[in-house]
Amino acid sequence: MKPINYLAGYPPQLQQQATELLHSGKLAEHLHTKYPQSHPVQSDKALYSYVCELKNDFMRNSPPLSQVRYDSKLNVLQQALGMHTFQSRVQGSKLKAHNTITVAALFKQAPAEFLRMIVVHELAHFKEKDHNKAFYQLCQHMEPDYHQLELDTRLWLLCRDHAKGLLLPG
Known part of the structure; x- marks a missing residue:
């Protein structure tokens, strides 16, 4: 299998440093020391509560979330760590919004900070669709x-x- 380059957008010097640390075994040790705690958010229900709490802290005026869940089928190989979907539907004379966030199930075992980063990323997409400065x-x-x-x-x-x-290897 071809190496996955999660660092493609980063400077070559950083990529080289990460590769050296990875092969020496020091990268995993460093990350475990820096982020020793996993999180208690293990179920879809707990994830929904966690995401709603963050949304309410920072994005109170945005439409409510319809669904939040972990998904074991999200393909990390294609760089999909989380997904957001937004659908508008006409119901009678009203326009209803349907917001969904899906997080890759591998984040059940991730440090709490990494789960928060993914959730923040997906929540930001509800206001800004593109990866731009805003x-x-x-x-x-x-x-x-x-x-x-x-x-x-x-x-x-x-x-x-x-x-x-x-x-x-390499």
């Missing part, structure tokens, strides 16, 4: 360490794949 500003408003958490999440995924033998 989108990332909203992410940082909800989670000030957003960019560092995104990088660390990518490194965690890299370690996870390496441990499972999904990456080619």
Whole structure:
């Protein structure tokens, strides 16, 4: 299988450093030391409550969430860690919004900070559809360490794949 490059958008120097740490075994140790706690959000019901709480803290005026769930079929190999869907439907004379967030089931075992980063990312898509400057500003408003958490999440995924033998040596 071809190596998954979670770090494709990052500078070559950072990619090289991550690769060296990965192969020396120090990257996983570093991430575990930095993020020792997993989270208690294990069920779809708990995830719904968790997401609604974050949404209510930062996006009170946005439409309510219709569904939030973990999905074991989200394909990390295609960079899908979470998904948001927004549908508008006409019901009589009213326009009803249907907002759904789906999070990859692998985040049940992730550190709490990584789950928060994914949820913040998906919530931000309800206001900003594209990955533009306004989108990332909203992410940082909800989670000030957003960019560092995104990088660390990518490194965690890299370690996870390496441990499972999904990456080619080198």
